[in-house]
Amino acid sequence: MTPIEIQNYLETIKKLILEYSPKLVVAIVILLGGLWATSFITKAAKKIMLKRNIELTLSTFIGNVIFWTLRVLLFVTVISKLGIETSAFVTILGAAGLAIGLSLQGSLSNFAGGILIILFKPFKLGDIIEAHGETGKVDEILIFSTKLITATNQIIYIPNGILSNGKIKNYSQLGIRRADLVLKTAYDSNFSDIKNTILDFVKKHQHVIQNPNPEIIISELTDTHVIFTVKVWTNNSDYTKVCSEILEFSKSVVRL
Incomplete structure (x- = not known):
């Protein structure tokens, strides 16, 4: 050059x-x-x-x-x-x-799904939901997906398209939920005493709602055991604690 x-x-x-x-x-x-x-x-x-x-x-x-x-x-x-x-x-x-x-039709369907979720409000931020085999707290509703945080502190993103078109179980929307605790006892045990003892415990429990009334029903008879269900209502925030304490108390009452 x-x-x-x-x-x-x-x-x-x-x-x-x-x-x-x-x-x-x-x-x-x-x-x-x-x-x-x-x-x-x-x-x-x-x-x-x-x-x-x-x-x-x-x-x-x-x-x-x-x-x-x-x-x-x-x-x-x-x-x-x-x-x-x-x-x-x-x-x-x-x-x-x-x-x-x-x-990117899938992404557009996810965007439309987000719009539908906002309009029809099957859940809101802070709700505990179960969808597509995952359970967690709704942390954020994004444009294309919804962010859940599980009880073990894992983050899950579910596309809004399948979320808006699928089955959603909302545990928080009504504020209270019923716990169905399945227990079993031997045939030779006194079921009436077991029932009254557990009912007396749940009726005195500070986190168990008394209206609707707690109840215990026999749900199944097997070859070796009587299967019964304890049904109690509680606030969403107390659900895990109530279940744990009733099961812990029942362990000393039932006979296997």
């Missing part, structure tokens, strides 16, 4: 730097400011919705939608400042969106 060609090459680079440097600086400023603004606007929107007593599930979901919508608009603004023709880009983005939409 001759010295003249090198000089021309350097002049071209210098010209491009001078031409695009202001655009690049403006784009970077807009990007940094936009990233801060999207987070600020999203947090402000969530605070406003909470002050107006909009349900936390709905406010979180709307906040996520606002966040990602603003991020997409920020991206388009930044590339326009770099000199890229946005009209052509929007056309390309639309075509790409159609192609991506066809290939």
